[in-house]
Amino acid sequence: MKAKYFALCAASCLCFGCGSSDEEGGDILPAVSPVNLGKLWPQGANDAEPGSNERVPYEFALLVEAENAAINIEKACLIGNQGVINSNWILESEDPLPSKVNGGEQYAFRLTYERENPGRDAIALVIESDAGNFPQLVVPVCAETVADGQDKSIVTPCEFNEEVPANPCD
Secondary structure, X not given: OHHHHHHHHHHHHXXXXXXXXXXXXXXXXXXXXXXXXXXXEOOOOOOOOOOOOOEOOEEEEEEEEEEOXXXXXXXXXXXXXXXXXXXXXXXXXXXXXXXXXXXXXXXXXXXXEOOOOXXXXXXXXXXXXXXXXXXXXXXXXXXXXXXXXOOOXXXXXXXXXXXXXXXXXX
């Protein structure tokens, strides 16, 4: 499972290029924002396939890039509605934080969504860094589990309207 995750990151690096600037003070760019994982069916008696977007658990790799020059990612956390994170989400980072990302390089966060009962969840991935443009980058993330066999073709737009406090990852 980890091998697939890091293979995806390596492939992304090959497709988009990996720089090597060591100069400090760059900007951070999210690969996608907001992130809508769409509708998923419950795992039920099926084998888990985290890379498949058919059923939960579903793993998604979010890449952020240091543009222009290196940045230091200090912390990352998930913020839920009214500050509460439910157990449907797991956040993992490529390397232990804090971590330096050289200019032009990418850093991967893995989000796993595991809701078994029908329902919709919206959270925010908060990344704290020394980036010049977004020292506190907030990426809304949404997903929904629907009844097994239910149509998944119409996806609700991803919205996260909560106020994110200063230093939420402390």
